Amino acid sequence: MLINTVKLTDAEFVELKDIIYKNSGILFTENKKYLIENRLSKRLSELNFTSFKDYIYYLKYDVRKRMEMDTMINLITINETYFLRERGQMDYLVNTIIPDFIKAGKRSVKIWSVPCSTGEEPYSIAILLMNAGLYNKINIDIMATDINSDVVAIAKRGEYHSASFRGVPSDFISKNFRQEGQSYFIKDEIKNKIRFNTGNITSPTVSMIAGRMDVIFCRNVLIYFDMDGKKKAVDMFHKTLNDPGYLCLGHSETLNKLSDDFTMKNFGTGILYMKK
Ligand SMILES: C[S@@+](CC[C@H](N)C(=O)[O-])C[C@H]1O[C@@H](n2cnc3c(N)ncnc32)[C@H](O)[C@@H]1O
CATH class of the missing domain: 3.40.50.150 (Vaccinia Virus protein VP39)
Known part of the structure; x- marks a missing residue:
């Protein structure tokens, strides 16, 4: 299934990056906005959201917010690794x-x-x-x-x-x-x-x-x-x-x-x- 990338507005980006930072310590700078859009668009579509505004609301107030936070963090981390690295x-x-x-x-x-x-x-x-x-x-x-x-x-x-x-x-x-x-x-x-x-x-x-x-x-x-x-x-x-x-x-x-x-x-x- 082809997923359309949902665009993040500047204000949504600021709110979302603060949520991510508070819950993981990971800091997304402005130049990584595309990464959040790419990685979370499919999740938004699974939840039938058409904007990040709705997703942020869900993350903050829904009864499933704790579970969703874990799901979101799983989607945005960079997990690159290999055997005998360094x-x-x-x-x-x-x-x-x-x-x-x-x-x-x-x-x-x-x-x-x-x-x-x-x-x-x-x-x-x-x-x-x-x-x-x-x-x-x-x-x-x-x-x-x-x-x-x-x-x-x-x-x-x-x-x-x-x-x-x-x-x-x-x-x-x-x-x-x-x-x-x-x-x-x-x-x-x-x-x-x-x-x-x-x-x-x-x-x-x-x-x-x-x-x-x-x-x-x-x-x-x-x-x-x-x-x-x-x-x-x-x-x-x-x-x-x-x-x-x-x-x-x-x-x-x-x-x-x-x-x-x-x-x-x-x-x-x-x-x-x-x-x-
Ligand atoms: C690039 S991998 C490094 C893995 C391995 N240490 C290595 O050097 O190959 C980074 C990992 O950090 C994890 N990570 C990011 N923020 C974290 C946090 N606040 N607490 C624990 N793990 C975190 C990510 O999920 C990801 O798997």
């Missing part, structure tokens, strides 16, 4: 951080992949830890969280296609996935290593669910937040991390001008931040 930090975790924890006599380690999108990041971490035999040496708990319940459902299903494996060595796929036609299913022994859930990193409740963590991977999401949203997330991570505690951001992200509570560590193939 691998340097994962290798540093496997080769240095966890061995150091073991040497220090630590019995368990908690890792948080947030946001995890469709699961490629936490599964990559679990696979590398498994290959290094570290599950036999220390208790490892990986939690993975995303605001988008659709991507969390995909992650839990563990079914992937070739786009998730760009640049990934073929034995990584053959060892850890079961192929059925065009689909690759993650093996159960790896799937069972991750606890997936939904959560919003700009909301205070997410850290209560997480509890204390030793290592946090928060990669490629802060770019969508404004300064205030980034600060909220980073402060929450600081409180959540044990000491020593490690924060990994995406390659294009930095704590510069954002927080003095971490020391940057350059380990050659990447950087990470250590809790002060």
